[in-house]
Structure formats: C-alpha cells, structure tokens
Amino acid sequence: MRRIVVSAVVLLASAHLFAQGSIGGFGMGGGGAGPGGEVMMFRKDQRAAPINPEFPPVPWQTQTMIATAGVGCEWRITAKAGDVLVAEAESEVFDPALRLIDEKGKMLAENDDRKEGVQTPLLVYRFARDQDVKVIVNSFRAAAGGKFNFRHFIFKSTTAKPGTTELEAPLNAVAEKLGLVGTLVHFKAEKGKTYSISNLQSSNEGDWYDSPVSGAFFGPSGVKSADFVELKNGTERIYPSNLKTIRALKDGDFFVIMPQFVGGQKFRISVNALPVIQGRKDASLNLTIPPRSGVLVSFPVVADDLVETTIKSGKEVINFLEGPEPPEDFAGLQTGVRGEGYWGVEDRFTWFQKRHDSDSVTRAFYGTGEATIIISNRSDKPTEVSVQNSVNLPKFADAQPVDANLPIAESAYYAFESNQNDMMRLRAVATAFRLKLEIIDYKGVVRNSFLDEANNRPGDDLFFPNKEKFILRVSCLGNGGSGNYTLKRDAIPTIPLTVGPKSALQLDGKNFGIYQVELPAKRMAVQVAYRGQLPNVMLLSESGQVMNRRFYQYDDYTLSVFTIDKPGKYRLWIRGGASEVQFKVSEFKPPTIDD
Structure with a gap:
C-alpha cells in the first residue's frame, strides 16, 4: 500500500x-x-x-x-x-x-x-x-x-497582567473574515486561587465606562470542568454581567473572549487574584478593598449551622457567599427554588432575607467545611466594607411568647427545634395585617403554612416525629401590611391512661386527645364507640414511629389491633370531626367458636 x-x-x-x-x-x-x-x-x-x-x-x-x-x-x-x-x-x-x-x-x-x-x-x-x-x-x-x-x-491574543492593564484590541483580518468579532485576552492563573475579572470600555469622547464580561472562558486543557469553576457574583438574586469570578483548578494559561472589542479599540481589563482573610461565623471584620479588586472572607461552618451575615459598604461593592459541599447522600431541593417572599435555595444552603434590599442574609448550611464570602469592589477607588457574622437568630422557644412588630414589606424569622415524638401547639395573632406563618426546614422545604382568613389567628396543633431544626417565617400576606403580632408555642401534655378502664372524649373538630399508656409486648386492641363523625385512632411508639394496625368498623364502633413487639410507653392519639367518643385499651383476644 x-x-x-x-x-x-x-x-x-x-x-x-x-x-x-x-x-x-x-x-x-x-x-x-x-x-x-x-x-x-x-x-x-x-x-x-x-x-x-x-x-x-x-x-x-x-x-x-x-x-x-x-x-x-x-x-x-x-x-x-x-x-x-x-x-x-x-x-x-x-x-x-x-x-x-x-x-x-x-x-x-x-x-x-x-x-x-x-x-x-x-x-x-x-x-x-x-x-x-x-x-x-x-x-x-x-x-x-x-x-x-x-x-x-x-x-491572536493580548495579555493582561495582574491588576489593571490598558490594552488595544489587535487587528485580525482573518478572524473578522471568518466571523469572529472580538479579542482574546490571556492571563496566567495558579491552581486553587480565585480571580476576579472586570473591564472598562473607552467611548469616542475618551471616557471610560463599565463593559460586560460576556465572553466565554477557557483554560489550559480547553475542558471547562477540568480547568476552572466559574463562581457567581453578587447576592443570591443579582448576578452583574461586568464582573466574573473564577477559581482555577490548574496552573497555566487562561483566556477570555471579549466579543465587544474589535481591532484597534482600547479597553482596560482588571485581573486580580483575591486574597483570603480568615474570619469566624460569630465575628466582625472591617476591610479596605482596592479598586477593581476583591477579597475572600473564609470561616468554618458545620452542617445545620444557621449564620446571619451582614455586609455594609458603598454602592459599588457586591458580594456572594459560597458554602461547603453537602454530603454525598444529601437530598435537597433543586438549586434556584424560590419561596414566596425573600428566601430561596442554593446548591449548598438555604437563604433567608427580611426584605429584598436587606444588607443581611441568613443561611442554613448543608455541609461542613469552609464558607467563603467573595466581596468585589467595582469602583476605581478603595472602598471600606464591614462584615458581621452572627449565630444569634431569634429563637422561638416553648412557653416563651414573642411580641414584636413587623415593618411593611418585611418578613421575620425565628429558629426552633422539635424533639422526637413532639406535640406542639402553635398560636399567633395580629390585628393590623393578614398574618401568615410558614414552617420551613433547613433544606428549604415548606413543611406547613397557616393562614386564618376569618379571625387572623393562624396556628394549629402539630406533631413532629423526629428531632429536627426549622425556621418559622412570619409575614404579611402579599407583603403589604405592617403592625404588631404575637407568637406562642406550647408543648401539648399527654393524659395518663391505663389498660382496661373505659374513657370518654368530646371532639369538636379542632381539638384531640393525646394519651400516654404503658403497653406489654402483646397484641393490643383499641375499641372506640362514637356518636357523630368517625374518629381517627393512631398509636405512636416512644421513638415517634406510627404503629401499624388492623382496622375493623361496625356501624358506630371501631376496633384497631396493634402488635406490640417491645414493651414500653406509647402515645394514643384520637382526633377527628365533632363526635362523642368512648374508648378503652385492652389485650386483644381473638374470638373463638365457643364465645
């Protein structure tokens, strides 16, 4: 051949x-x-x-x-x-x-x-x-x-040095003939470092103004996922186009295509490796950020940490926080999910704000590691910035009523925890606005919401099977009202119950009966006779597990049979619509042909 x-x-x-x-x-x-x-x-x-x-x-x-x-x-x-x-x-x-x-x-x-x-x-x-x-x-x-x-x-590329470089877009007749309008800017980067890139464009009158960094980046291998991570800029709601932030995954030559700059046009590009400042989740910092540059403020967090970060600065400063990666088995909501009002879900935390333009953001972190705040100064002058971290979000505790005022167009947030197999009575009242309550877990899932259109007294009796952390969000329906409100949380006590004797309960559609009874490791029966609506019977183990049952109904009589594998304390929960109820707990003895 x-x-x-x-x-x-x-x-x-x-x-x-x-x-x-x-x-x-x-x-x-x-x-x-x-x-x-x-x-x-x-x-x-x-x-x-x-x-x-x-x-x-x-x-x-x-x-x-x-x-x-x-x-x-x-x-x-x-x-x-x-x-x-x-x-x-x-x-x-x-x-x-x-x-x-x-x-x-x-x-x-x-x-x-x-x-x-x-x-x-x-x-x-x-x-x-x-x-x-x-x-x-x-x-x-x-x-x-x-x-x-x-x-x-x-x-044909032009090189940007560290800091701000004034460049002129090279003439490239071949590229323009082929339809490639723009300039390729080259810069050096080191593995593990984070870089901010911004630029200014020259007008015909000689003035300089912000210009978008809208082109694509590529690195030493040409494979984005292997070369760098492009980080978001700004808060969880605003991503400005005239600033890009990347973290290099390799040493070497990096490039950004600037499509708006053609041959002979002057522009200024700033490429800065951001210094890292170590902070704490409960401390404050005062910083001076150079022009067209930024800093990284890093602080350790653990999973389920709730940290409020307040950043005060000039108008030309923007910030974004990146949390540690969640564990491999973490199953959260899709990134970008937004709740009604000023809260939402990112890939590494759930965030909450009092209002859309608030300086403070509270975040519930999914993973353990370093949280990093990227703070960027877009102006041509040094800027003073204060960073305040706090772990002292207001608590919503048992038997400790909250009396507060809700400003117009704001939300209030309270942290609370449930115990395993917990029964809680939640009550609230407001007179000047339509009060809405939401219970949100740290993954950003709304577990329950309450709104009382008739009396403006939202709330309910709640059961929590597991020990867990939550955020209670207080807001005005539609965010248009303001005024005073009261919150109250009380543990619901259980009523002692013994096996054998008959007991009575009057249900009105809003109340229920919760009883604690000591049961042996046998098959046990709960017999219920009622006049009115059919009541619902539930038996809970000490760990909060809902016990399986066999259920039988005969006219106005029900029989629930439970197999108790482990002796101990159990909770009997009876609820439903308006009804007169009589009930008792006894050992289940199957009928025989001789009965």
Whole structure:
C-alpha cells in the first residue's frame, strides 16, 4: 500500500491551505497540488459547535481526512508570538491523538482523551515566540486508521497582567473574515486561587465606562470542568454581567473572549487574584478593598449551622457567599427554588432575607467545611466594607411568647427545634395585617403554612416525629401590611391512661386527645364507640414511629389491633370531626367458636 503523508501550512494573513504532495481522499476536489499548485480555502463552519460542548463556539476551520493505519497526518503552522492554537479531532473508526511538535522535534503539547470517557482529543497552546510547528493527528494505537475530522483555529491574543492593564484590541483580518468579532485576552492563573475579572470600555469622547464580561472562558486543557469553576457574583438574586469570578483548578494559561472589542479599540481589563482573610461565623471584620479588586472572607461552618451575615459598604461593592459541599447522600431541593417572599435555595444552603434590599442574609448550611464570602469592589477607588457574622437568630422557644412588630414589606424569622415524638401547639395573632406563618426546614422545604382568613389567628396543633431544626417565617400576606403580632408555642401534655378502664372524649373538630399508656409486648386492641363523625385512632411508639394496625368498623364502633413487639410507653392519639367518643385499651383476644 502506498504511504500517504498529508502536510499543510496555515498562513495567518490569508487563512489559505496549501496542500503539498498527494492528497487522495481529501474530499476537496482530489488530485495533487505541489508548490505553486491550486490554492484551496478551508471549509468553514461559521461559529459551529465544537466536538466538546464545554468549549466556546468559534469559527472552526474543518477538514475531513483519511489516515492510513500506522501513519499520521500532519499540518505545518507558522505561528506568531501570542497566537493561541486550539485543535481537536474526532473519528468513529479509531481513537485519534494530537501532538504539537516544534521545528527541532520537541513535543510542545499532546492530548489523547480530553477527559475521562471522551476519546476526542483537544489541544490548547499559546506560543510565546514566533516559530514553525507541526500538528500531527494519528491513532493512539498505531495500528488503527480511517476517516477523521480535524478542526482548528488560531486566535491572536493580548495579555493582561495582574491588576489593571490598558490594552488595544489587535487587528485580525482573518478572524473578522471568518466571523469572529472580538479579542482574546490571556492571563496566567495558579491552581486553587480565585480571580476576579472586570473591564472598562473607552467611548469616542475618551471616557471610560463599565463593559460586560460576556465572553466565554477557557483554560489550559480547553475542558471547562477540568480547568476552572466559574463562581457567581453578587447576592443570591443579582448576578452583574461586568464582573466574573473564577477559581482555577490548574496552573497555566487562561483566556477570555471579549466579543465587544474589535481591532484597534482600547479597553482596560482588571485581573486580580483575591486574597483570603480568615474570619469566624460569630465575628466582625472591617476591610479596605482596592479598586477593581476583591477579597475572600473564609470561616468554618458545620452542617445545620444557621449564620446571619451582614455586609455594609458603598454602592459599588457586591458580594456572594459560597458554602461547603453537602454530603454525598444529601437530598435537597433543586438549586434556584424560590419561596414566596425573600428566601430561596442554593446548591449548598438555604437563604433567608427580611426584605429584598436587606444588607443581611441568613443561611442554613448543608455541609461542613469552609464558607467563603467573595466581596468585589467595582469602583476605581478603595472602598471600606464591614462584615458581621452572627449565630444569634431569634429563637422561638416553648412557653416563651414573642411580641414584636413587623415593618411593611418585611418578613421575620425565628429558629426552633422539635424533639422526637413532639406535640406542639402553635398560636399567633395580629390585628393590623393578614398574618401568615410558614414552617420551613433547613433544606428549604415548606413543611406547613397557616393562614386564618376569618379571625387572623393562624396556628394549629402539630406533631413532629423526629428531632429536627426549622425556621418559622412570619409575614404579611402579599407583603403589604405592617403592625404588631404575637407568637406562642406550647408543648401539648399527654393524659395518663391505663389498660382496661373505659374513657370518654368530646371532639369538636379542632381539638384531640393525646394519651400516654404503658403497653406489654402483646397484641393490643383499641375499641372506640362514637356518636357523630368517625374518629381517627393512631398509636405512636416512644421513638415517634406510627404503629401499624388492623382496622375493623361496625356501624358506630371501631376496633384497631396493634402488635406490640417491645414493651414500653406509647402515645394514643384520637382526633377527628365533632363526635362523642368512648374508648378503652385492652389485650386483644381473638374470638373463638365457643364465645
């Protein structure tokens, strides 16, 4: 079989491909063209999606080739200092690999699998000097070959130094001809560090104004998930477009495409590694943040910590808090879920605010580790910032009434805990506004809500099977009212009950009976006779488990049979609509034919 070697030279000024030697199977007209032969243009996919969906769309130059088994295909490239080569290959018949070789045969870069499980190599390389290089595509296993697609593009980049750099967008006739409008900005980053990126744009009058950092980032490997994490900016509600924050997962060259800047246009870009300041979840800090920069304030938290953070500063300062990752078995709500009012769910915590423009945010953390506040100064002047952390959210305790005032358009929050197998009576009253209560767990699930349209006295008798932490949210329905309110929480006492004697209970549809009885490890029966609506009978173990039963009904009489495996204290709960009830607990003795 005749050996086929394909080589190419990319001329940055014209983006023409000169094919040298035999190129049978090239798919662009076939035939050969030696030096001085036919000049053929790259086939161009205008802003086509790359093989890797994580990589930003660019006007790739694409070729379909056939590689002979054991023989690679190569492209010769004349690169200038600052050029950034991005290349990728894919094949359905063999596992391709990419290598970048300099004029002396030295390996500059190589890639086989862009990430685990994805056998389509991606190569990113920035040239520090002018040089001639070769890109070689061959099989990872030398014996394989066949049809493959090769894509590449060369960016002309400009470098941003640490701090603020004034730059001029380079002229790039090739990129503009191919439909790539904008400038590629290069900066260095170190693994584990967090960087803020913002920029200013020059007007025709010479003024400078904020400009969005709207382009895509890519890093040393071109695979976003392997190179960096893009962090949110601002509060849980506002994500400004003129500031980006990333955390580098690798050392090396990083890039951001600035689509609004074309050849010759001046702009200022700020790239700053953010310093880390150690704080506490119950302490305050006073900071001075440099212009166009920021800081990270880190403090330890544990799962189920409830921390209120208050940040006061100038208008040009924004902040965002990132919590530690939740445990692997954590099952929370989908990120971005918003409750009615000023609270919601992020991927690492549930957050609460008194009002939409409040300086304070209370967060219930899902995981244990370091919580980090990213505070960014968008102005051109230093800014003073105070950070106050507190773990003293108001408590809603048993037998301790709360009398407070709710300002207009605000919510109030109280922390409380339930015990295992807990019975609680919750009552509230307001006279000047329509009072609404919500019980929200730390995962952001609304477990119960209360609204009394008729009397404005919301509340209920509640049963909590497990020991758990909650937030009680107090608000005005519609957020339009204000005034005084009273909250009260009382434990519901149990009534002692013995096995054998008959007892009576008058139900009115709102009340219930809760009794504590000592039971042996036997089958036990609860017999109920009633006049009115059918009552509901429930037996709870000391741990709060609802016991299974066999249920029988005969006209105005019911029989519930429970199998008690462990002797001890149990709670009998009888509730329902208006009814006169008589009941007793006894050992269950199955009837026989002789009864």
